[in-house]
Amino acid sequence: MNLIVNGDAESGPGGSADPVAAVTGWEIREGGPALVAYGLGGGYPTASDPGPATRGSRFFAGGHSARTALVQAVALPATGSTGHAAVDAGGVRYTLSGWLGGYAGQEDGVRLSVEFRDAAGTPVALSVLGPVTAGERNSRTGLFERTVTATVPRGARTARVLLVFSRAGGTSNDGYADALSLTLTATPNTSRGRK
């Protein structure tokens, strides 16, 4: 199950390149994100540009701000095969993935990260993806998949997903993101070290 709400930019207001005042499931920490339709045109990614196979109708973009940041707080499931007990036994892994991109040869970009915290709120794990550089995109407009997996540390209770769009120049913040996903998987406990 994807723990990120509205990681596909399909919910709530949007559809144009203009920033929205609120994004379903996300807190706008900085700037103003846009939820852009793949059919908008004007140089934005289209349905035929590189991107997720199932991409829906919209993607996230950075709007007109030099820096736009979205945060989503995630409570880890209390019960089940990936619940607190399984986490505390060292038997849960997380996978963070997202399609991240930008426009042509420009170096606008977007960074996706997840931070896990213990019950006291102290960070205990961190994974960062992107931004995908123009070089990595071969200067092609589009979105490219990035993924990382690691063990959820014992004691982790919450996570925070951070999505930061950054503008290298101009007026439009052309960091693009879609199909953001955070999943937990129960695994045999093989990674726990001795005290």
Add this chain to the structure above:
Amino acid sequence: MTALSRRDLLKAAGAAGALNLAWPLSAGLSPAQAREAAEALGADYDPAPFTLGVASGDPQSDSVLLWTRLAPDPLAAQQPLSEIVEVGWVVALDPQLRQVVARGTTTASATLGHSVHVPVSGLRPATRYWYVFTALGKQSRIGRTRTAPVGSVASVRFAAANCQAFHDGFYAAHRGIARENVDFVVHLGDYVYEHGKVGGVPADHVRDHEGSAAFTVADYRRRHALYKGDRSLRDAHAAHPWFLTWDDHEVVNDYSGTGGDAPFVRRRAAAYQAWYENMPHRDAGHAVLPDPEIHRVRRWGDLLELTVLDLRSYRSAQNLKDGSILGTAQKSWLKSTVDRAPEAWHVWANSIMLSQLRGRPGGSYMFTDQWDGFLAERKEILNHIHTSGMKDFVVITGDWHSAFVDDIRPDFDDASSPVIGTEFTAHSVTSSAYSAAWNQTNGPIMGAANPHLKYFEGNRYGYDVYEVTPTRFSTHMRVIADRRDPVSPVTTLTTFHVDRGRPGSYEDPATKNSPAQWRRD
């Protein structure tokens, strides 16, 4: 190993042409071999897995942050550790750890470089504590820390360090700090330098960086590990709790944190993550890694309010009409902090020079990377302090690799503008200053060009110790004799005082004849 024999070894290695082959992570060396080579040439580490030592930070009246990082092979990109390692910790009232007051376990994740940050709460105010970590059947060295007092406080002593380029010298200054009787330490930035090797060892540099410039998390982790290979730095961390800010070289020279091109954004995130992993930084709660929030205000009883500034993360480009060194949110926070300021000494931990500095009379500013590149905002902030009535304002600053004492005026070009505070810019721990000839020539020129500049000394290295009472703030400039000597003795070059309720500083008569390249009085 004594200082002399270490120097002899360096010279011998250089003479034999072996240094470039032996120095860490040179081509063909495994991390283990590199570490061995580094240790042979003077670097050392605590026993594994606690090679990088222990530290504490952000002391409050009931809490302090404890830090360590497991790195059995400190210069390796991958540590020979499980992905998750359980780490125990103990806090006690005595150095033998018999009177335990708190204990617990936490986890060290490979995703955070196997670092551990433990905010220990429920502690007593104004109390000294000792602490230790355990992991993998091993125990760390024992660290010492202290909580902040509450209520009436008769005195506080603290030290400030800045700019510790590894290649420019050994950390005799940190050895001195470790031995000081201080309540806490403030680091003012340039804790590591991001660039690659400088060469010239041992003729021009006592040692060198381990490899090329840092760009990735692995690069910055290795660089932090290299710097902590100087025992004196680890000793200073283990001896006192630290407050922390950063300057540019924790990421890259002269950067603006708001730069938005993707390669830089990636590099900055890597540097910030490694900084967090390697520092006793208390997470701000609402911030989200890899973008830690480091500006904060702390109290030391009723005597001192310490405001830690972040002059890198949110700054715009320099020399813009509407430029900002603080960023919108931090500026608003700082102004409200001034508005709420209690009756106390108000000390700002300020990484880069606040006071105006012209290179010659009527000439241009020497460096607009410092507050001189953000004129409107500086004037706005200083006018706000003046109109708010906040008194007893002292700024402690790093970056310049030389000591300055300045009167702070809202308008530095207007001699009638009131003095509202004092800025003490400290010597660097090791990072090279200008030459003695430059200092001799330019000290008087800077003095003539900057009527608010009271003192300049650029031929020495060291740190400052501040002694604060309800009636006086004293800055003791501690200097080392020779940064090429790891155990170089520390002396006090001079002392400046600020009297409570009376803006402006004056030099202690007992040290007023000490060497300096500019002195107004």
